Amino acid sequence: MLANDSFNVASTSVSLTALPKDTTGLERIMLVAQGDLQRLLSTFFSRPIFIECIYAHTAPRTKPASPETPVSQIRQVHLVCSGRVVCIATSSVTITSPEFERLFLEDKYPIGQTFRRAQRTPQFSLLDVQSRIENGKRELRRTYKLETPGFECEILEVFPDRTMFAMGEAWLDEEQVANVVAPGQNWVVPQAETTVH
Template sequence: MRTILIDCGKTFYEAALNWFVHYRLRNIDAVILTHGHADAMLGMDDLRQWTIGGKKYSVQDHIDVYLNRNTAKVVEGTFPYLFDKRKATGGGDIPSLQFHIFGDGPEGYEPFMIEELEVIPFQVEHGYGGDGKFMSLGYRLGNVTYISDASGLPEKARKCIAGTDILVLDALHYDSHPSHFSISESIKEASSLLSPGSHLYITGLSHRVDHDTLNQELADSSILKEHGILAETAYDGLRIVVDDLTFGASTINSVTACTEGAIESDKRARQNLPSHLGDIMSSRETTTLLPDTFSRLERVILMANGNVQRILSAYYNSTVTVDILSNEKIDVDANMNSRETIFKREVNLVCLNQICCNAKSTVTITSSEYLRLIEEQQVGIGQLFR
């Protein structure tokens, strides 16, 4: 999973305290700025909390920031020490940022890559400046287009937006405004650009607009119904699953795409476990040997399910819960001197209030000694598979 922050405005710090913690976000892999207004860049100094303190306290050694030349001039004028550390005063604790500044080309801005993700910047009108129209930026990231501040869409912008599945679009309130779309203008623009089945999220609303009332109006909108567009108002903490992975039976077949996240999840899970429990974590077999049965085993998440659970949880950055459909216990005589207890289980894995997949597993319990080690460490088997 990668964390890309679009804009770092004057309320960023308070928002990060809420939502970075809520969604367990830590690193910032990139910051992308849309324009040089306070609501888009005045929180840049607060990025110091990620990079100061050395290896002992910092989250990362630097943060990459992508912006155009006009925005860079404003940021440098506001925070000169972000570009030249010699201009810092006081204690000198400033964020470590690496700026990637792009300029205008004959056909607009060139796309750039944030690791494997292509980002396409394009200009949108955002009111007026001293010498004409003031231009902000929108961004297309895969099948998602983000336009936070706009009053008009040039033709090049329309070409970039066309075919997007999810459009986050600016609207201030019901009345017209020189630098922002009104609600009706935003709906009209989306209807002309999006295909049936696409999603529109209206963002940037003022407090004059009631959230629930507007949601109902969007649901009742004849123009949106005519074009088959699903629309709702955005809100703080909104989470949208935008990857090609979809919920349903196909998810488990696509889960190999999440391997990197699963490995990181495994590493985090191992940190607080005794070393002699690590072998279970590394197993990828559908039939796994575990200690002899005990009462808490009825609550355990089995290995085959646990592996998928960790992968999905790491990928969607959300808790994956387990609904047990069946749990069959079978006692078997392995030989004259020993017995095995086999648990066959079928569960549904549930994430974001939807069923991710159906999973089945078989676990054979053989080792009473292993059980003793687990109990002495006060670690339940279930903790291995969260």
């Protein structure tokens, strides 16, 4: 397990292992989000985060969800802020409780809100973290599990441009970010050219 969360009456400690060396403090906070990523991103950007369902494939449901007749779904959603995709989440969900079946499949709450609506704190396991370059941008990826009796999810999340964590709201307002900047460098937002007549 890559994240170890411990506490006692006097202290709390979260230790992370096997992370990319250039992971920032803000990125570490996002990597340990436990079903509340949408809320954290909304706080960071100070704007609403919308969920756009790309696909949701639910196995045929012949009986109510139970341990004997689990219901499964594979889905992908985009978390979108001000028209920009800030996270792509691909999930495999297993439901063995009628309560969670109703909340997730009928009421259509997203995964994080399903846990909140059911007033359950899921068990969190961080399985993998990677950083890579895709289409000229620095991606950050995490794979993790959220589990509570009756509802289990394994999720791959891709943050498609780590620059957003450095620039914040300015990143949302940029239509195109021209260069990928290495960690520790300062961003200089290109100024529009002016023509003197």
